[in-house]
Amino acid sequence: LFVTNTFVTIAFVPPTSRRDRPAKPALSREGIVRAALAVLRAEGLEKVTMRRLAQDLDTGPASLYVYVANTAELHALVLDELLGAVGLDGDVEQVLTTYVEVLFAHPALARSALVARPSGPHYLALVERLLGLLAEAGVAPDRAAWGVDLLLQYATATAAEQSTRARDVAAEDDWAALNRVVDAVHAGTHPHIAASADHLLSGTGPARLSWGFRVLLAGIAGTPTEEP
Amino acid sequence: LFVTNTFVTIAFVPPTSRRDRPAKPALSREGIVRAALAVLRAEGLEKVTMRRLAQDLDTGPASLYVYVANTAELHALVLDELLGAVGLDGDVEQVLTTYVEVLFAHPALARSALVARPSGPHYLALVERLLGLLAEAGVAPDRAAWGVDLLLQYATATAAEQSTRARDVAAEDDWAALNRVVDAVHAGTHPHIAASADHLLSGTGPARLSWGFRVLLAGIAGTPTEEP
DNA sequence: ACCTGAACACCGTTCAAGT
DNA sequence: ACCTGAACACCGTTCAAGT
Numbered sequence: 001l002f003v004t005n006t007f008v009t010i011a012f013v014p015p016t017s018r019r020d021r022p023a024k025p026a027l028s029r030e031g032i033v034r035a036a037l038a039v040l041r042a043e044g045l046e047k048v049t050m051r052r053l054a055q056d057l058d059t060g061p062a063s064l065y066v067y068v069a070n071t072a073e074l075h076a077l078v079l080d081e082l083l084g085a086v087g088l089d090g091d092v093e094q095v096l097t098t099y100v101e102v103l104f105a106h107p108a109l110a111r112s113a114l115v116a117r118p119s120g121p122h123y124l125a126l127v128e129r130l131l132g133l134l135a136e137a138g139v140a141p142d143r144a145a146w147g148v149d150l151l152l153q154y155a156t157a158t159a160a161e162q163s164t165r166a167r168d169v170a171a172e173d174d175w176a177a178l179n180r181v182v183d184a185v186h187a188g189t190h191p192h193i194a195a196s197a198d199h200l201l202s203g204t205g206p207a208r209l210s211w212g213f214r215v216l217l218a219g220i221a222g223t224p225t226e227e228p
Numbered sequence: 229l230f231v232t233n234t235f236v237t238i239a240f241v242p243p244t245s246r247r248d249r250p251a252k253p254a255l256s257r258e259g260i261v262r263a264a265l266a267v268l269r270a271e272g273l274e275k276v277t278m279r280r281l282a283q284d285l286d287t288g289p290a291s292l293y294v295y296v297a298n299t300a301e302l303h304a305l306v307l308d309e310l311l312g313a314v315g316l317d318g319d320v321e322q323v324l325t326t327y328v329e330v331l332f333a334h335p336a337l338a339r340s341a342l343v344a345r346p347s348g349p350h351y352l353a354l355v356e357r358l359l360g361l362l363a364e365a366g367v368a369p370d371r372a373a374w375g376v377d378l379l380l381q382y383a384t385a386t387a388a389e390q391s392t393r394a395r396d397v398a399a400e401d402d403w404a405a406l407n408r409v410v411d412a413v414h415a416g417t418h419p420h421i422a423a424s425a426d427h428l429l430s431g432t433g434p435a436r437l438s439w440g441f442r443v444l445l446a447g448i449a450g451t452p453t454e455e456p
Numbered sequence: 457a458c459c460t461g462a463a464c465a466c467c468g469t470t471c472a473a474g475t
Numbered sequence: 476a477c478c479t480g481a482a483c484a485c486c487g488t489t490c491a492a493g494t
Contacts, residue, residue, distance in 0.1 A: 027478080050468065060479050062470075071468065111339065114388055119409040124418060131420035145427030150440055154378075157385040160342055181347040190352060192359035199373030203453070210455060212378055215447030222450075223443045227435070255459080278487065288460050290489075299487065 027057065029067040029077075036078045045108035048078065075112045080120025082106065088129045092137070093213045095129060096155045100209060103159030110159035127152070139221050147220035154212055255285065257295040257305075264306045273336040276306065303340045308348025310334065316357045320365070321441045323357060324383045328437060331387030338387035355380070367449050375448035382440055 025031060035056050036048050050071060054061040068074045087098040103110040127148055134144035182201060187194035203211075253259060263284050264276050278299060282289040296302045315326040331338040355376055362372035410429060415422040431439075 049466090051466080060481090061468080062480080063478055065469075066477060107343075111343065114342070114385060115339065115391060117389070124409070124413065124421065128418045128421050131424055135420060141424060142427045142430075145424045146431065146436060146439060147443075149428075149436075150382075150443060153385055153389075154382070157342060157381055157388075160385075161345070161381075163343060181352070185352065190356045192363060193352065193356050196359055196369055196373045199370045200377075202370070203374065207453075207455070208374060208377075211374060211451065211453055214456075215375075215378060215444065215451045217447075218451050219443030219445075219447030223439065223446050225431070225435075225439055227438060228442075277485090279485080288462090289487080290461080291459055293488075294458060 027059065027063060027067060031057065032064055032067055032074070033077045033081060036074060037081055040078055040106065040109075045075065045078075045106055045112075048075065050074070072112065072116055075109060076116055076118055076120065079109050079113055079118055080122045082109065083118070083120070083122035083126060086122065086126055088125065092130060092133045092151070092217060093210065095126070095133070096151055096213060097209070099126065099152075100155045100159050103156065104162060107159055107162040110156050110162075113156050114153075114160050134220075137221070142225045143220050143223070146225060147216070150220065151213070151216055154216060158209060158212070255287065255291060255295060259285065260292055260295055260302070261305045261309060264302060265309055268306060268334065268337075273303065273306075273334055273340075276303065278302075300340065300344050303337060304344055304346055304348065307337050307341055307346055308350045310337065311346070311348070311350035311354060314350065314354055316353065320358060320361045320379070320445060321438065323354070323361070324379055324441060325437070327354065327380075328383045328387050331384065332390060335387055335390040338384050338390075341384050342381075342388050362448075365449070370453045371448050371451070374453060375444070378448065379441070379444055382444060386437060386440070 032053060035053050039048050039052060039056065050061045050064050053074075054064055057064075064074075068077070082102055083099075086095070086102050088095055103113070130148045130151065131144055134147060135141070139147065179201065182193060182197045185193045185197075193200070260281060263281050267276050267280060267284065278289045278292050281302075282292055285292075292302075296305070310330055311327075313330050314323070316323060331341070358376045358379065359372055362375060363369070367375065407429065410421060410425050413421045413425075421428070
């Protein structure tokens with residue numbers, strides 16, 4: 001039986017290991033995610049499509065559905081892989097800042113994280129770390145649990161707001177448009193906006209991000225979860 | 229000249245007002261937005277596409293690009309129209325709650341608002357109102373300006389997180405998945421998550437939303453914009 | 457100036473049929 | 476069981492050509 005099996009195996013090898021073309025590796029969830037990460041890094045999330053991945057893996061798009069339920073699940077898998085790069089050292093603000101930095105490179109992925117909350121191993125490690133840091137800081141368990149949600153939502157949304165081609169047309173247009181709108185607002189109809197124009201447009205990205213974290217941490221520590 | 233103009237106008241009328249088919253109204257930005265709102269309410273944002281609108285307006289998709297730069301701008305126009313329904317009475321939390329309620333009906337639109345911050349008249353009226361309410365409450369102008377951003381981002385992101393078919397498969401799967409993940413987490417590797425399982429999953433939507441607003445308002449009022 | 461047909465370059469997902 | 480060809484049902488955007 002042993003020998004027979006060996007022969008049978010050999011008999012089936014040729015189709016996948018022809019010497020004239022590189023062996024086509026068997027499909028697998030991991031292989032698909034690997035291919036997705038390569039496309040993501042080279043060309044961005046918008047190219048991480050079932051059809052494109054199938055092409056890179058030398059198969060048809062239908063084949064991928066054996067391993068991945070849909071595009072959303074694929075993007076979630078890719079995101080968690082990226083979250084492996086988030087540093088877990090330092091205080092809450094430092095950890096979340098590295099989280100935002102990772103997502104800043106892929107705002108479209110942050111967008112998808114906002115819709116389908118991740119639950120991969122790296123995301124869980126991040127949640128675990130944040131809960132630990134808040135507990136260390138003396139935050140009550142119920143506020144810490146809800147607070148982690150708030151902090152991660154803020155961090156994720158901030159990254160998501162970055163338009164993909166941040167340095168390109170869209171972002172500059174957006175910024176210019178906002179400036180124009182705020183400046184054009186009639187002081188008679190919108191007195192507060194007119195008076196706040198400078199403040200509304202002030203501050204660098206990092207300064208505002210840091211302020212947001214401090215606002216949340218202070219509020220989380222000091223606000224009971226029960227309605228007043 | 230006056231008479232000539234009148235005759236010319238009459239001479240051009242027939243092609244658009246044939247008695248045997250309903251007059252095809254001239255294209256316009258407003259008409260396109262009106263058609264978009266109709267499709268949005270009837271079938272959701274995913275059907276509000278250039279091609280679909282062109283079909284409804286009895287023309288080709290290319291024609292719409294005379295009035296609307298792209299799909300993102302179209303969605304922004306639709307969103308601002310919807311924001312006309314936001315109530316501006318009451319305190320900050322009440323105003324923002326009606327804002328969230330409006331967006332809850334169209335999470336996909338909230339998603340688009342997160343990427344391309346709106347700047348339409350109804351959005352500006354909302355910002356103006358919030359700035360006024362924060363000033364009334366004695367919040368410093370710089371904190372109020374940055375705070376409005378934070379509050380609107382939180383409200384928008386919360387609506388965006390709602391998957392479109394909230395009552396359908398996706399949401400239930402998500403919730404079930406989260407429960408499974410939190411429950412399955414090993415107490416040895418993720419002690420804080422295991423200990424916080426109840427808190428992480430507790431609370432109704434409105435209770436958490438309200439807590440988030442109170443956290444932000446407390447933090448905004450009490451956190452200087454300069455780094456400590 | 458305004459409008460459009462037609463094309464370019466794609467998508468996600470399903471399913472019957474094959475191995 | 477795993478894999479896939481082919482199809483279904485769509486997209487956004489551009490551009491040359493027309494009125």
